[in-house]
Amino acid sequence: MKELEKVKRISIASTLFILAVIIGVLTFERPKNMYAINTKDTLEKLVDNDYLMAFNEINKPDIVLIDVRSQYEYEKGHLVDAINMPSPEILSEENQSIFIELKDSKKTVVIYGKTPEEANIPFLMLYQLGFDNVKLLSVDISYLQNKLVANTVNIEKPIADIKAFIDESIKNSNSSSTVIKKVQPAPKKIITVKKKKKKPVEGGC
Amino acid sequence: MVKKTVAKVLSFRYKILALILVLLAGGLVVLPKYQKQKGIKSEQLLSNAISPERYISTDQLADKIINQDPSFILIDVRDEDSYNNYSLPNALNIPLQNLLDQDFEGYLNQNQFDVIFYSNDNFYADQAWVLCDRLGYKNLRVLNGGINKWFTTIINPTEPTETMSTEEYKLYSTRKAASMFFGVMYPDQMTAEDSNLNVPVPKKVITVKKKKKRAAEGGC
Numbered sequence: 001m002k003e004l005e006k007v008k009r010i011s012i013a014s015t016l017f018i019l020a021v022i023i024g025v026l027t028f029e030r031p032k033n034m035y036a037i038n039t040k041d042t043l044e045k046l047v048d049n050d051y052l053m054a055f056n057e058i059n060k061p062d063i064v065l066i067d068v069r070s071q072y073e074y075e076k077g078h079l080v081d082a083i084n085m086p087s088p089e090i091l092s093e094e095n096q097s098i099f100i101e102l103k104d105s106k107k108t109v110v111i112y113g114k115t116p117e118e119a120n121i122p123f124l125m126l127y128q129l130g131f132d133n134v135k136l137l138s139v140d141i142s143y144l145q146n147k148l149v150a151n152t153v154n155i156e157k158p159i160a161d162i163k164a165f166i167d168e169s170i171k172n173s174n175s176s177s178t179v180i181k182k183v184q185p186a187p188k189k190i191i192t193v194k195k196k197k198k199k200p201v202e203g204g205c
Numbered sequence: 206m207v208k209k210t211v212a213k214v215l216s217f218r219y220k221i222l223a224l225i226l227v228l229l230a231g232g233l234v235v236l237p238k239y240q241k242q243k244g245i246k247s248e249q250l251l252s253n254a255i256s257p258e259r260y261i262s263t264d265q266l267a268d269k270i271i272n273q274d275p276s277f278i279l280i281d282v283r284d285e286d287s288y289n290n291y292s293l294p295n296a297l298n299i300p301l302q303n304l305l306d307q308d309f310e311g312y313l314n315q316n317q318f319d320v321i322f323y324s325n326d327n328f329y330a331d332q333a334w335v336l337c338d339r340l341g342y343k344n345l346r347v348l349n350g351g352i353n354k355w356f357t358t359i360i361n362p363t364e365p366t367e368t369m370s371t372e373e374y375k376l377y378s379t380r381k382a383a384s385m386f387f388g389v390m391y392p393d394q395m396t397a398e399d400s401n402l403n404v405p406v407p408k409k410v411i412t413v414k415k416k417k418k419r420a421a422e423g424g425c
């Protein structure tokens with residue numbers, strides 16, 4: 001009799017355990033928008049630099065353009081056949097399903113914004129989520145007489161050699177001051193006065 | 206009849222329960238691999254990345270450098286050659302491809318200093334920012350416009366035209382002063398000083414003037 005009771009308890013306990021597991025499995029929800037690639041791999045890809053796409057390549061058939069500017073700017077003007085997806089909303093369920101669909105149909109997604117810098121963040125997000133068919137269009141969007149103009153830009157191109165600029169400015173100022181000295185070489189005392197004047201300036205600082 | 210079959214099934218119940226438990230245990234093997242997500246969630250990362258707070262303007266940065274603000278470190282993510290050619294004062298060079306090297310983690314992952322990334326523009330700096338922010342590093346900033354904007358605003362500010370407001374002129378004079386701090390020399394500056402000197406020379410009043418000036422400077 002005692003043994004029977006023990007067995008009964010065991011069976012009740014195991015049934016409850018199984019129930020708990022089943023409930024757990026049924027209510028389990030996969031977290032959304034998981035990263036598929038870790039930071040190291042992302043960095044490797046970024047160093048490769050092959051995620052950039054030039055403006056003249058977008059006429060290929062397998063390309064879908066995504067405009068990450070705001071809806072207002074999109075309506076003002078956009079590239080032909082572009083889909084509007086403002087960057088704060090790229091992780092929404094609806095947009096994610098679009099991306100998954102595009103990935104499954106083996107299309108290349110090309111992202112553009114007002115500048116490549118603006119498209120950079122959405123591109124990086126999507127890439128880290130595992131959409132390796134995403135590329136970045138290196139164009140600047142501007143308007144000329146209400147007409148949209150897309151200019152190809154070189155990303156991260158230095159606009160000036162600052163060191164050379166500073167050296168040049170020092171050289172220019174030196175040469176101009178020597179010119180003045182040459183103009184009035186006679187009163188040599190002036191120069192000493194100038195030196196004295198300069199000294200307190202330095203000390204004051 | 207029904208009772209009989211029920212009883213028959215019930216007699217197997219322990220075996221059935223045991224079988225289910227074994228199946229569940231077997232199911233553990235089939236479970237998909239759990240991917241450990243290091244750092245912050247993607248939604249959080251996106252909202253951080255979109256916020257303009259993460260940018261610092263060139264004027265703010267120039268102000269910080271000139272006032273010797275000790276609370277930040279500058280990280281230059283360009284390659285070594287451009288870093289050696291020109292860089293902001295006291296900047297540390299971490300080329301983008303070495304960003305996640307072990308050696309540099311100490312600089313990036315800390316709470317004491319603001320980390321300011323910059324590159325020629327803010328494109329690579331943004332990428333560095335996103336990767337570090339995803340790892341949960343704190344106090345990260347990006348120099349808006351990078352070295353190019355630094356050049357156009359601080360090193361070589363454009364002179365305001367006559368139609369512009371007084372604010373523009375004030376901004377220009379502060380920027381010009383800042384550019385002198387960063388080593389740029391202006392020819393007009395020098396000639397102006399020289400011509401000032403040259404005019405009073407013959408009168409020999411200079412000594413008096415000198416004394417006056419000295420007193421004022423000492424007061425500073």
